[in-house]
Amino acid sequence: MVNTLAPETTERAAHSPRSAGPAVDGRRRARRHQAVVAYLFLAPTLLFFAVFLILPLGFALLLSMSRWAGFDLDDIDPVGLDNFTGLFADGSTFLTPILTNTLLFALGTVALALAGSVVVATCINNLRFQGLWRTLYFLPIVTTVVAVGNVWKYMYEPGGLVNGVLNALGLGSVAFLQDPDTALPSVVVVQAWASVGSAILILTAGLKSIPESYYEAAALDGAGPVTVFWKITLPLLRPSLLFVCITQFLTGLQSFALIIVMTKGGPGDATNVAALEMYRQAFSYGDWGTASAAAFMLFVVVLLVTLVQLWIFRRKGEDA
Amino acid sequence: MTPSRRTGGLSRRHFALALPSALLASGCAAPHQGTGRPGDPIVLTLLSHYASGELKEALQGPVDEWNATHDRVKVRTKAVEFTDLLTTFMVRQAAGQGADIIQPYCLWNGQLVQAGVLRPAPSEHTAEITRGYGKAAVGAASVGGKVYGYPTEVQTYALYYNKRLLREAGIVGPPRTWRELEETAYRTAKRDRYGNTLVQGFGLSTYDDSTTVGQTLALLNAAGGTFVSADGRGTAIDSTAGRAVFDLEHRLVVKGASAPGINVYKAFQSGQVAMVVSAGWWTGSLKAQMGKDYRDVGVAPVPVPKADDAPATLSTGFMLGVNTASEHPREAWEFLRWLNTEKVDVKSARKGATATRMSSLQVSVGSLTGRADDMRTLLGQGSDPNLRPFLDALAYAVPEPNVPGAQQAKSLLRKNIEALWTGQQSVDEALRTTRRQVDQEVSRSW
Numbered sequence: 001m002v003n004t005l006a007p008e009t010t011e012r013a014a015h016s017p018r019s020a021g022p023a024v025d026g027r028r029r030a031r032r033h034q035a036v037v038a039y040l041f042l043a044p045t046l047l048f049f050a051v052f053l054i055l056p057l058g059f060a061l062l063l064s065m066s067r068w069a070g071f072d073l074d075d076i077d078p079v080g081l082d083n084f085t086g087l088f089a090d091g092s093t094f095l096t097p098i099l100t101n102t103l104l105f106a107l108g109t110v111a112l113a114l115a116g117s118v119v120v121a122t123c124i125n126n127l128r129f130q131g132l133w134r135t136l137y138f139l140p141i142v143t144t145v146v147a148v149g150n151v152w153k154y155m156y157e158p159g160g161l162v163n164g165v166l167n168a169l170g171l172g173s174v175a176f177l178q179d180p181d182t183a184l185p186s187v188v189v190v191q192a193w194a195s196v197g198s199a200i201l202i203l204t205a206g207l208k209s210i211p212e213s214y215y216e217a218a219a220l221d222g223a224g225p226v227t228v229f230w231k232i233t234l235p236l237l238r239p240s241l242l243f244v245c246i247t248q249f250l251t252g253l254q255s256f257a258l259i260i261v262m263t264k265g266g267p268g269d270a271t272n273v274a275a276l277e278m279y280r281q282a283f284s285y286g287d288w289g290t291a292s293a294a295a296f297m298l299f300v301v302v303l304l305v306t307l308v309q310l311w312i313f314r315r316k317g318e319d320a
Numbered sequence: 321m322t323p324s325r326r327t328g329g330l331s332r333r334h335f336a337l338a339l340p341s342a343l344l345a346s347g348c349a350a351p352h353q354g355t356g357r358p359g360d361p362i363v364l365t366l367l368s369h370y371a372s373g374e375l376k377e378a379l380q381g382p383v384d385e386w387n388a389t390h391d392r393v394k395v396r397t398k399a400v401e402f403t404d405l406l407t408t409f410m411v412r413q414a415a416g417q418g419a420d421i422i423q424p425y426c427l428w429n430g431q432l433v434q435a436g437v438l439r440p441a442p443s444e445h446t447a448e449i450t451r452g453y454g455k456a457a458v459g460a461a462s463v464g465g466k467v468y469g470y471p472t473e474v475q476t477y478a479l480y481y482n483k484r485l486l487r488e489a490g491i492v493g494p495p496r497t498w499r500e501l502e503e504t505a506y507r508t509a510k511r512d513r514y515g516n517t518l519v520q521g522f523g524l525s526t527y528d529d530s531t532t533v534g535q536t537l538a539l540l541n542a543a544g545g546t547f548v549s550a551d552g553r554g555t556a557i558d559s560t561a562g563r564a565v566f567d568l569e570h571r572l573v574v575k576g577a578s579a580p581g582i583n584v585y586k587a588f589q590s591g592q593v594a595m596v597v598s599a600g601w602w603t604g605s606l607k608a609q610m611g612k613d614y615r616d617v618g619v620a621p622v623p624v625p626k627a628d629d630a631p632a633t634l635s636t637g638f639m640l641g642v643n644t645a646s647e648h649p650r651e652a653w654e655f656l657r658w659l660n661t662e663k664v665d666v667k668s669a670r671k672g673a674t675a676t677r678m679s680s681l682q683v684s685v686g687s688l689t690g691r692a693d694d695m696r697t698l699l700g701q702g703s704d705p706n707l708r709p710f711l712d713a714l715a716y717a718v719p720e721p722n723v724p725g726a727q728q729a730k731s732l733l734r735k736n737i738e739a740l741w742t743g744q745q746s747v748d749e750a751l752r753t754t755r756r757q758v759d760q761e762v763s764r765s766w
Contacts, residue, residue: 071413
């Protein structure tokens with residue numbers, strides 16, 4: 001059977017007798033026809049990507065170098081790189097504290113969620129009713145951010161559950177969300193708690209894929225549980241860890257829903273992050289140019305962080 | 321493939337390819353805008369934030385009345401929640417589907433005028449507006465001296481106080497000066513041994529832009545200051561009045577009479593706040609949620625620095641304006657005139673008493689308009705005495721600044737107030753940073 005989709009080699013084409021011309025033309029026509037049909041079938045998908053990905057991306061790029069209030073498309077006023085320079089101008093809060101907060105928020109979330117999920121996933125892997133435990137830990141993922149944020153907000157409030165526990169232990173109350181020094185770490189804890197479920201799900205799958213023979217060999221050699229964890233479990237879990245690390249970091253860099261519910265970016269700018277600032281610049285202040293420029297800067301940060309993570313893990317011989 | 325299929329119009333494959341494209345194209349197409357046939361009535365769209373039950377019904381009443389009595393021009397209402405209102409204006413305007421009549425929060429007027437969304441009121445309507453409404457309401461509906469719409473609800477700020485808490489602290493009446501305010505705040509504040517606030521003497525809250533900034537601007541206006549400079553291109557917060565307000569708030573927080581982290585709206589209802597500055601709309605909520613405890617609630621004018629200072633406070637509000645993109649501006653203005661200035665009988669008041677439809681509508685939902693005569697008619701005998709200070713304030717309130725960039729200036733002020741309250745900045749730093757940031761952003765917006 002002739003595979004008409006396979007490209008014809010130069011050698012084959014060169015040795016084809018001229019008398020075979022009509023047959024070759026026929027095959028070419030058939031191939032062209034198939035290609036046209038293939039593109040026609042692809043057209044809805046390509047159109048979808050063009051409308052919902054390429055077009056918005058191009059529009060955002062245009063806006064990042066323009067001034068636009070968001071109302072009339074005729075009023076887009078090109079300003080070159082002014083929006084980008086404005087983000088880093090003297091007195092701008094974008095680099096500090098906003099971008100710094102964004103990185104700290106993402107880093108803190110990843111560190112806490114990763115550490116917590118490794119411990120919990122390892123424990124679950126050694127327990128009965130694993131499905132039940134995984135479901136319980138997954139519950140925050142299927143709960144709306146507004147509910148999660150508000151419940152934790154009440155728990156953190158002066159007179160709330162957390163301060164109640166502190167008071168019961170004879171300690172003074174802490175203004176978790178009102179003190180600029182504790183506000184960001186307090187939100188990070190909630191974000192980590194809310195995202196630990198998905199990490200556990202991935203890590204338990206990773207743990208299941210580690211061959212039992214390694215553990216048997218380690219047991220024969222007399223290795224203790226701590227050695228087994230550090231020398232076998234953790235290294236073989238690295239691909240899952242890489243995946244969790246990258247996805248959680250990306251989510252952390254772009255999320256602001258929890259922050260808007262819990263602190264609205266305050267007090268002051270203590271918990272303000274890039275995505276929240278972009279949202280405000282565009283939809284509240286009508287400065288779409290600055291918002292788009294900030295979006296591209298965040299994209300650069302996300303890209304750099306992801307590349308660094310990939311490089312670190314690949315140096316250790318693992319590929320996502 | 322059979323010959324009959326090849327020649328029989330659209331093949332199944334072609335149909336399969338064409339269908340998604342057709343669906344996508346139909347999805348992207350503009351919605352039906354009416355027949356446009358000669359003789360058919362003109363349909364005006366009105367986009368407001370009256371999305372919830374009571375507000376929606378309140379507006380629908382007069383609109384139904386207009387539609388029943390006018391054959392040539394009909395009005396169709398559309399509503400979104402307030403939090404989505406500005407975004408909806410933007411999206412619809414950019415898509416070429418802006419409503420004929422819009423109801424913006426007056427803070428956005430500068431932004432909307434600069435973006436070419438609001439149409440200036442024709443001279444005859446401007447005359448009616450300046451004649452019929454109070455200075456604060458007209459100021460809120462104007463940008464650069466031009467009137468852009470009919471003011472609807474107007475909120476003035478006053479001091480809410482808990483009579484029981486003041487009585488328990490041995491204080492007879494509400495404070496009239498800042499010194500009395502501070503004394504009352506310190507005497508009524510209570511904390512437990514762990515530092516938890518039991519009672520805030522004076523409620524300062526970081527709840528949102530409106531709460532935080534509203535409290536501060538009401539005090540600033542009471543001290544004779546303004547947030548935005550006379551030319552509208554910068555801030556005037558770094559002044560004697562501004563410093564006095566920041567100093568006062570800083571002292572109240574440092575000495576423990578205020579706990580900005582606590583939501584004052586909830587705490588006041590629970591009897592955990594002795595005094596707080598807020599807008600008139602709150603009386604309705606308090607009455608509904610406090611039940612018989614509402615009898616402990618009193619309202620007084622915002623205290624002034626010295627006893628002989630003239631009263632002043634902040635006012636905020638909404639207005640109804642006509643979109644520049646409207647194809648029927650004359651009809652839209654005519655509808656607004658009918659709704660906002662034509663007087664009709666008030667059933668609940670004495671015989672012969674009249675008020676505009678908008679004033680009746682606003683009072684029915686516990687709000688006020690900038691028409692003092694209507695308010696006196698509608699809030700006659702038997703109405704809540706706590707509304708009286710808000711009504712009186714219509715005469716001396718200062719409208720919230722609405723220059724281009726006002727929303728961002730307000731957010732920047734909130735951030736710096738919070739930084740002051742939480743000890744991140746001193747009074748000097750907060751004033752300086754606010755001035756620098758607001759000046760920079762407001763000048764960019766022009």
